[in-house]
Amino acid sequence: MEDLIIGAGMTSYPAGVHLRVHVYQSNLRPALSLICADDVEPYADLTANVPQVDLAEDEVLIAWWNLPADVITAVLATGMFAPSRTLAVGYGRGAVWKIQSTELLEWIADARAEATADAPVPRRTANAS
Template sequence: MNEAIFGAGVASYPAGVLLRTSVYSTNLRAAFSLVCADDGMPYGALSVNVPDADLAEDEILASADWNLPAELKAALLGTGKFVQTGRSNQVGLGRGEIWRIADPELLSQVAAARVVTRRTRPVRRAEALA
């Protein structure tokens, strides 16, 4: 599979970044991280996990602009894979926008990650006895 490179010339100059899909193990919300396209080293996190944030299953809390370059976030929005909802939530020192995942392939990857995480989660003894 030929992966899409985002932010070439903006992020991880000049190579750009690759989008990685997973879920947060604590609440199974969608999680997106970025790795450098040329060497696979971690670049940053697109999403952040704020457990109290009111999010739908197909939404993420995008990191505040102090965490990722605004140009890179704009490039990711420009792909159509994500859509701004017009809502935001406090994230660290700034406000993170709530984005809806609009790409069926990304939604499928998130669903698969949820299944894997549920299967590999250790079962607490009290839960096993219930």
């Protein structure tokens, strides 16, 4: 999936973008970002982390207020996502998309496992009696 170029030829970014997967450290939800296909520079965050929004394990909150319409259309055209619902977020509306791609779900599971393995282990203190 890393080699998939999304939206090559778009007006907003003709080279297209790559999808990158991480997780938000606070709740291990998918943190999806878009990277420029030509120079590997960050393009935009696809998702937003709003902890109070109730999401299923296979759902993400799309930061569509932060993205050009042609990028959103190109990402949806991959078939990896399906629009699920919209909801109030701050002063606007956010889109919730269901992840349709088994490969993407596996990639997210790997990112969660890596983040969990890298998390600091709480130190135990001796109880002075």
